Amino acid sequence: MASKPSVPKGTRDFSPSEVSKRQYIIQTIKANFEKFGFQPIETPSFENSDTLMGKYGEEGDRLIFKILNSGNFFYDKKEKIELPESIEALQVNSAETIDVKQRIELNKFTGKISEKALRYDLTVPFARYVVQHQNDIVFPFKRYQIQPVWRADNPQNGRYREFYQCDADVVGSKSLWQEVELVQLYDTVFSSLGLEGVTIKINNRKILSGIAEVIGASDKLIDFTVALDKLDKIGEDGVKKEMIEKGISEEALVKVQPLFSFSGTFADKIAQLSELLVSSEEGMKGVEELKFICDNVADLGLSTAILDLDVTLARGLNYYTGAIFEVAAPKTVSIGSIGGGGRYDDLTGIFGLKNMSGVGISFGLDRIYLVLEKLQLFPETVAATSKALFVNYGDKEALYASQAIQKLRQENIKVELYPDNVKVGKQFQYADKRLIPFAVIAGDQEIASNTYALKNLVTGEQISVDLEGLKNALLA
Amino acid sequence: MASKPSVPKGTRDFSPSEVSKRQYIIQTIKANFEKFGFQPIETPSFENSDTLMGKYGEEGDRLIFKILNSGNFFYDKKEKIELPESIEALQVNSAETIDVKQRIELNKFTGKISEKALRYDLTVPFARYVVQHQNDIVFPFKRYQIQPVWRADNPQNGRYREFYQCDADVVGSKSLWQEVELVQLYDTVFSSLGLEGVTIKINNRKILSGIAEVIGASDKLIDFTVALDKLDKIGEDGVKKEMIEKGISEEALVKVQPLFSFSGTFADKIAQLSELLVSSEEGMKGVEELKFICDNVADLGLSTAILDLDVTLARGLNYYTGAIFEVAAPKTVSIGSIGGGGRYDDLTGIFGLKNMSGVGISFGLDRIYLVLEKLQLFPETVAATSKALFVNYGDKEALYASQAIQKLRQENIKVELYPDNVKVGKQFQYADKRLIPFAVIAGDQEIASNTYALKNLVTGEQISVDLEGLKNALLA
Numbered sequence: 001m002a003s004k005p006s007v008p009k010g011t012r013d014f015s016p017s018e019v020s021k022r023q024y025i026i027q028t029i030k031a032n033f034e035k036f037g038f039q040p041i042e043t044p045s046f047e048n049s050d051t052l053m054g055k056y057g058e059e060g061d062r063l064i065f066k067i068l069n070s071g072n073f074f075y076d077k078k079e080k081i082e083l084p085e086s087i088e089a090l091q092v093n094s095a096e097t098i099d100v101k102q103r104i105e106l107n108k109f110t111g112k113i114s115e116k117a118l119r120y121d122l123t124v125p126f127a128r129y130v131v132q133h134q135n136d137i138v139f140p141f142k143r144y145q146i147q148p149v150w151r152a153d154n155p156q157n158g159r160y161r162e163f164y165q166c167d168a169d170v171v172g173s174k175s176l177w178q179e180v181e182l183v184q185l186y187d188t189v190f191s192s193l194g195l196e197g198v199t200i201k202i203n204n205r206k207i208l209s210g211i212a213e214v215i216g217a218s219d220k221l222i223d224f225t226v227a228l229d230k231l232d233k234i235g236e237d238g239v240k241k242e243m244i245e246k247g248i249s250e251e252a253l254v255k256v257q258p259l260f261s262f263s264g265t266f267a268d269k270i271a272q273l274s275e276l277l278v279s280s281e282e283g284m285k286g287v288e289e290l291k292f293i294c295d296n297v298a299d300l301g302l303s304t305a306i307l308d309l310d311v312t313l314a315r316g317l318n319y320y321t322g323a324i325f326e327v328a329a330p331k332t333v334s335i336g337s338i339g340g341g342g343r344y345d346d347l348t349g350i351f352g353l354k355n356m357s358g359v360g361i362s363f364g365l366d367r368i369y370l371v372l373e374k375l376q377l378f379p380e381t382v383a384a385t386s387k388a389l390f391v392n393y394g395d396k397e398a399l400y401a402s403q404a405i406q407k408l409r410q411e412n413i414k415v416e417l418y419p420d421n422v423k424v425g426k427q428f429q430y431a432d433k434r435l436i437p438f439a440v441i442a443g444d445q446e447i448a449s450n451t452y453a454l455k456n457l458v459t460g461e462q463i464s465v466d467l468e469g470l471k472n473a474l475l476a
Numbered sequence: 477m478a479s480k481p482s483v484p485k486g487t488r489d490f491s492p493s494e495v496s497k498r499q500y501i502i503q504t505i506k507a508n509f510e511k512f513g514f515q516p517i518e519t520p521s522f523e524n525s526d527t528l529m530g531k532y533g534e535e536g537d538r539l540i541f542k543i544l545n546s547g548n549f550f551y552d553k554k555e556k557i558e559l560p561e562s563i564e565a566l567q568v569n570s571a572e573t574i575d576v577k578q579r580i581e582l583n584k585f586t587g588k589i590s591e592k593a594l595r596y597d598l599t600v601p602f603a604r605y606v607v608q609h610q611n612d613i614v615f616p617f618k619r620y621q622i623q624p625v626w627r628a629d630n631p632q633n634g635r636y637r638e639f640y641q642c643d644a645d646v647v648g649s650k651s652l653w654q655e656v657e658l659v660q661l662y663d664t665v666f667s668s669l670g671l672e673g674v675t676i677k678i679n680n681r682k683i684l685s686g687i688a689e690v691i692g693a694s695d696k697l698i699d700f701t702v703a704l705d706k707l708d709k710i711g712e713d714g715v716k717k718e719m720i721e722k723g724i725s726e727e728a729l730v731k732v733q734p735l736f737s738f739s740g741t742f743a744d745k746i747a748q749l750s751e752l753l754v755s756s757e758e759g760m761k762g763v764e765e766l767k768f769i770c771d772n773v774a775d776l777g778l779s780t781a782i783l784d785l786d787v788t789l790a791r792g793l794n795y796y797t798g799a800i801f802e803v804a805a806p807k808t809v810s811i812g813s814i815g816g817g818g819r820y821d822d823l824t825g826i827f828g829l830k831n832m833s834g835v836g837i838s839f840g841l842d843r844i845y846l847v848l849e850k851l852q853l854f855p856e857t858v859a860a861t862s863k864a865l866f867v868n869y870g871d872k873e874a875l876y877a878s879q880a881i882q883k884l885r886q887e888n889i890k891v892e893l894y895p896d897n898v899k900v901g902k903q904f905q906y907a908d909k910r911l912i913p914f915a916v917i918a919g920d921q922e923i924a925s926n927t928y929a930l931k932n933l934v935t936g937e938q939i940s941v942d943l944e945g946l947k948n949a950l951l952a
Contacts, residue, residue, distance in 0.1 A: 011520030037892030044487030070628035152546035175895035416513030419651035
């Protein structure tokens with residue numbers, strides 16, 4: 001292999017310091033998931049294609065990584081595979097010229113040579129898990145799952161083809177206390193990470209449906225929400241222009257006028273919404289749910305996060321049926337959402353198990369990493385480095401050093417021996433680059449007196465200690 | 477979807493208790509890796525195909541899972557893909573009738589529609605990582621990596637298509653102190669897991685080469701070793717018969733007679749080998765290396781493991797150039813090896829970086845799991861379950877409960893609220909099935925007196941406590 005090796009586009013190697021920082025975030029999330037009663041599950045990296053295909057829309061289907069059948073994939077199921085009439089039917093002159101007929105042929109052919117696909121998110125595999133193991137599961141089932149997912153997205157703007165999702169979901173209960181706890185969970189995790197003052201935005205699908213109903217545009221719910229979501233960017237006039245273009249009437253816009261200047265305390269907002277939605281049963285149900293969640297969260301109090309009612313919030317609209325959550329980092333960091341979630345009333349219906357309401361939240365590992373890095377919130381102790389390097393002066397000295405090393409490791413102190421008897425300068429250089437704070441020197445003199453010279457590589461200070469002294473100095 | 481969903485063959489879902497037990501093993505391994513100065517890296521789940529193909533032999537190539545190019549895979553690189561002359565050339569009448577020409581055509585075609593493949597082990601990606609990041613790495617580089625790998629093996633006998641590897645390797649040093657430390661690391665990890673008395677078998681590739689050289693059968697090294705390895709199963713006569721069939725001379729067998737009754741103390745074995753290998757420079761080098769490692773391990777002492785010189789040990793013969801390790805569980809459990817490793821003198825040569833000696837060991841997670849399960853060595857506290865369930869009597873009571881829950885979680889106590897106000901019996905049943913040891917009951921009376929009734933679900937005992945008393949009882 002002549003050229004320097006590389007990783008596939010959209011994927012990453014993680015160096016020791018990166019792994020340690022990622023693990024610090026993951027361990028913090030995990031510990032809090034468990035404190036809130038969530039239990040871990042893991043599902044396979046690949047699923048049968050029919051478990052995943054058709055669950056994420058046409059765009060999703062295209063972005064799912066398919067795995068080629070192994071062996072002779074034209075003959076994998078003990079039967080001859082029928083090939084398309086002509087392979088030329090699949091071959092097009094540019095990536096853009098593919099037409100519907102060719103797409104169908106291509107999908108059919110793909111289905112023949114590939115029966116497995118890489119996990120695209122954690123939610124569909126979770127739904128599959130719940131249905132498959134429904135007789136062994138104790139409901140309500142509070143599960144968390146922290147595993148990588150893969151998407152054939154165009155890698156840009158911090159989007160990757162392999163990335164971790166960290167999800168906590170409860171399935172089998174419609175209780176709004178879950179939503180209350182999930183808000184607390186967000187607060188607890190981000191506060192534990194030292195990321196204070198995140199904004200947890202909350203909305204409710206029923207409120208959005210109610211608004212659309214009130215203005216007689218139930219069929220234009222998505223257009224309406226997409227436009228409203230741009231209020232910050234294009235202003236009131238811009239949003240109204242877009243809504244009219246999408247066929248929403250001038251009269252309707254008058255009705256929703258309060259949404260364009262939606263502000264005040266939480267109680268103010270609830271009052272405005274109640275007035276606006278008074279004629280919509282569904283809308284009022286949404287207001288009631290929102291009020292229950294926010295009142296109880298307020299009674300219990302949050303450590304550092306702020307709960308904010310954001311009526312423009314609509315992520316995953318096709319999916320959520322109740323509460324919708326999104327977390328924004330403090331304003332000093334300009335980055336997209338660092339978490340999101342919501343209530344979905346029919347999680348497992350796609351696999352034949354009806355009436356299983358679920359609610360869950362997700363943490364965006366990569367973005368949280370960027371925020372902690374930018375705000376310098378990673379603890380200094382996060383890197384997994386040794387506390388001391390024992391200098392190697394030869395085999396006799398290395399044995400003497402190894403005796404101490406063995407004892408120190410029994411005390412859970414991370415120490416290592418430089419493996420080779422090379423120039424001391426090179427060994428110190430290694431300690432320096434590895435950010436190891438101490439060196440232990442033990443030559444003839446130390447062996448004779450059963451001591452060790454402990455050198456602080458930051459201050460240069462050096463002391464002579466016995467094994468007990470060495471242990472105490474390194475534990476300090 | 478009519479039929480019950482399932483996972484692809486050879487893959488597994490892991491339930492909460494299984495994840496917790498696996499994590500317990502992984503965390504123990506990780507903590508000890510770090511104590512020994514190893515640092516974590518992670519590599520992508522899939523690599524460019526040319527990184528993996530040709531590195532594991534023909535069998536390996538066949539078992540690598542290939543990922544289909546996304547989008548229109550006949551037109552992925554902005555150029556029209558040349559198809560095989562006739563697709564019928566690829567289509568065969570049974571899985572068995574494929575011939576060499578068809579295999580070549582098929583491989584060519586596969587290469588066109590697939591450019592990425594799932595990680596097959598952690599060693600080749602590690603070699604790729606070292607070469608790619610050589611300018612950022614501080615050598616000697618002690619890295620560990622704990623990630624899943626995928627193989628299109630026939631799933632049987634506890635073999636899976638997705639499984640974890642847990643590897644620790646040092647690259648960039650030829651020092652035998654690494655081998656000494658790796659033996660200690662095995663001992664420390666297994667002792668930490670409570671799995672006492674494992675046998676760490678050690679051999680040296682140079683000894684095997686030396687034996688083959690001495691008997692004038694250097695070209696039959698593999699045949700010789702494969703036969704010798706069967707000594708336990710087919711006995712001395714069987715082994716000799718097989719060796720003769722493979723073309724090893726009667727005269728040679730007389731020379732290696734000591735190997736058939738190889739026993740005694742470590743010193744005895746070394747003496748016998750030295751005598752046998754006196755005429756082979758390479759063989760004597762192997763004996764010397766073995767002696768260095770074993771002498772120093774003996775001087776330092778092992779906690780509970782036994783180091784055993786096993787001259788029949790030959791795993792990965794094509795690969796290892798020095799020490800070879802394999803770990804066997806205590807005899808009470810009949811299972812294959814639970815770990816293995818060795819020295820390979822040219823790890824990164826395949827990617828163009830010469831003279832990088834490496835040595836490493838691996839832990840077999842699935843088998844270690846089976847052994848710990850069989851010997852009942854998992855600590856009882858390993859499962860991530862809540863310490864107490866707060867019974868839900870309605871919203872007012874749930875809020876009162878939630879106030880206590882919030883305080884207890886701040887003390888790192890795992891507690892949860894039953895989300896729904898359903899019959900108390902059902903709530904207790906939930907606690908029972910989840911193995912939650914305590915229930916907390918708080919109704920009107922408790923709210924009035926600002927107390928909580930704490931019920932021990934094992935003994936049935938119930939006490940009335942204030943929040944402080946609750947905290948202390950649950951921390952105990």
